Amino acid sequence: MDQTFTDSARNSMVTANRLTKEFNTTFVGSVHIVLAILDNDESIRSLFAKESGTTDFRNYARDSLQFDRAGHVKAILVKTLHDAQSSGCRVVGTKHFMIAALTDPDAAVLHFLSLAGLTAEAARSAIAQLPP
Secondary structure (H helix, E strand, O other), X not given: XXXXXXXXXXXXXXXXXXXXXXXXXXXXXXXXXXXHHHHHOHHHHHXXXXXXXXXXXXXXXHHHHHHOOOOHHHHHHHHHHHHHHHOOOOEEOHHHHHHHHHOOOOOHHHHHHHHOOOOHHHHHHHHHOOOO
16 A cells, blocks of 8 residues: 555644553554544534534543553454545545544443443544545
């Protein structure tokens, strides 16, 4: 694959790794990645804040970590790369990560977002508003 990552996507992966230390967890999970994206991508954070009525996603993430599974994030990363490639994007962005995380019905991300007052459908609709 010839894909590269946007600065925001790269920064989000670094932040997700840092969040494992902050939350005292042993692996990077889907909740870490989504929270990192919300920390690093103003456009996604603004859309989610508008839809949910909150900007404090950190506590909701903490409460959802118990549902995250080691290795689960690999499927999300594979889907992220596949979706970006199949849509003709040569650069993988945070939008691609969010779409992949939101399409997995078992993801702890869905629990995280529901605690924040967002349905998966509302989150997907918000993400769809972003440019490719």
